[in-house]
Amino acid sequence: MQNKKSITKGDNFEIKTKSSNKNLHKASKEKKDEFYTQLVDIEKELKHYKEQFRDKVVYCNCDDPFESNFFKYFAASFNALGLKKLITTSYNKSPIAGRQLHLFEIEGLKSIKPKDAEPYKIEINEVTDINNDGAINLEDVKQLLRHDKNTVTPLSGNGDFRSEECIEPLKEADIVVTNPPFSLFREYLAQLMEYDKKFLIIGNVNSITYKECFKLIKDNKMWLGASIHSGDREFRVPDDYPLNAAGFRIDSDGHKYIRVKGVRWFTNLDYEERHEDLVPYKEYTPEEYPKYDNYDAINIDKTADIPKDYNGLMGVPITFLDKYNPEQFEIIKFRKGDDDKDLIVNGKFPYFRIIIKKK
DNA sequence: GCGGGCCGTCACGACTGTTA
DNA sequence: TAACAGTCGTGACGGCCCGC
Numbered sequence: 001m002q003n004k005k006s007i008t009k010g011d012n013f014e015i016k017t018k019s020s021n022k023n024l025h026k027a028s029k030e031k032k033d034e035f036y037t038q039l040v041d042i043e044k045e046l047k048h049y050k051e052q053f054r055d056k057v058v059y060c061n062c063d064d065p066f067e068s069n070f071f072k073y074f075a076a077s078f079n080a081l082g083l084k085k086l087i088t089t090s091y092n093k094s095p096i097a098g099r100q101l102h103l104f105e106i107e108g109l110k111s112i113k114p115k116d117a118e119p120y121k122i123e124i125n126e127v128t129d130i131n132n133d134g135a136i137n138l139e140d141v142k143q144l145l146r147h148d149k150n151t152v153t154p155l156s157g158n159g160d161f162r163s164e165e166c167i168e169p170l171k172e173a174d175i176v177v178t179n180p181p182f183s184l185f186r187e188y189l190a191q192l193m194e195y196d197k198k199f200l201i202i203g204n205v206n207s208i209t210y211k212e213c214f215k216l217i218k219d220n221k222m223w224l225g226a227s228i229h230s231g232d233r234e235f236r237v238p239d240d241y242p243l244n245a246a247g248f249r250i251d252s253d254g255h256k257y258i259r260v261k262g263v264r265w266f267t268n269l270d271y272e273e274r275h276e277d278l279v280p281y282k283e284y285t286p287e288e289y290p291k292y293d294n295y296d297a298i299n300i301d302k303t304a305d306i307p308k309d310y311n312g313l314m315g316v317p318i319t320f321l322d323k324y325n326p327e328q329f330e331i332i333k334f335r336k337g338d339d340d341k342d343l344i345v346n347g348k349f350p351y352f353r354i355i356i357k358k359k
Numbered sequence: 360g361c362g363g364g365c366c367g368t369c370a371c372g373a374c375t376g377t378t379a
Numbered sequence: 380t381a382a383c384a385g386t387c388g389t390g391a392c393g394g395c396c397c398g399c
Contacts, residue, residue, distance in 0.1 A: 182391050204391060229363090235391075263391075302365070317365065 036236040037179045039069040048226040048271040054082040059173035061089045061161045075141040078127040086124040087169045091159040119159030200267040218331045225265025229322040278323045280308035299345040315353035329356045
């Protein structure tokens with residue numbers, strides 16, 4: 001490890017550290033939050049909630065409607081889901097002009113997009129067979145945007161989700177669905193709670209460890225979504241994206257993708273699988289399940305090792321939440337022992353633990 | 360070999376305590 | 380009270396282990 005004391009701020013970029021976390025911090029510092037969720041990931045998740053979208057106003061902010069697969073999904077499924085209204089707003093980050101992806105470009109929508117890098121709002125109240133081809137699909141949405149001037153309105157600000165003109169549609173919305181900037185996850189979530197919204201958003205699994213987020217999970221006001229429980233998810237990033245991390249890939253068209261670990265959906269929409277019991281099979285022995293030095297609970301290193309015959313307090317990894325059924329387990333607390341320090345077992349600090357108890 | 364599942368790293372800003 | 384020192388908190392990450 002580098003001796004921190006010898007490093008001054010101005011030197012940082014010169015120093016070759018061994019840490020591969022450098023990319024992480026670089027990304028974090030530069031707020032590289034332009035990640036585009038793939039359509040397949042959206043479809044896989046949304047199929048668990050279809051009935052809950054009937055007659056609802058859906059709002060996707062933090063999104064460029066002309067680039068976003070969220071917009072694409074909801075516009076194409078408008079009638080199948082029975083939506084009342086779809087609203088999206090775009091965000092003009094504008095540090096580098098013209099950097100946006102053009103998912104729609106090849107499909108001829110770019111011509112009707114307002115000016116490049118200028119934020120706007122799209123409101124759709126119905127999708128009909130405008131082009132009379134016998135099917136209602138994205139082609140009709142394009143026609144609608146092209147011919148109905150009321151569907152596309154420019155925003156006066158930059159489209160930031162915290163701005164007044166983005167809060168207005170939020171108030172109108174029943175359900176918010178988007179991939180918010182991870183660096184602003186806490187703030188984004190706080191706003192959703194403030195306006196008491198239903199939501200389905202993408203975040204990092206480590207968000208669980210944020211104090212505010214954990215409280216919501218503990219109080220059963222938020223939980224993990226249905227479709228992503230492990231593995232990596234790929235996100236497309238702008239072509240000039242500087243990150244060169246291990247999960248980086250460029251496809252044959254030169255488009256850049258990054259493989260991100262620990263991605264999860266966060267939601268307060270209920271779904272069936274969430275109420276299925278986890279089936280423990282192991283038997284408790286004091287040898288295999290030592291108690292914490294600073295808390296009266298047993299330590300469990302893998303969710304699958306939760307013993308079937310132990311009824312006291314247990315500390316489990318955060319990935320337990322992938323299998324959490326609130327009727328089966330109760331979440332007691334998080335991370336800290338009685339001394340308010342991180343949980344210790346046999347003198348060692350395990351990774352973040354959640355203390356649970358069978359109901 | 361692959362990928363699911365999980366833990367651990369460690370830079371660095373924020374926060375808190377100490378010294379002069 | 381300013382400057383310095385120590386501690387805490389956190390992460391669009393890396394990598395190991397293990398089962399298939």
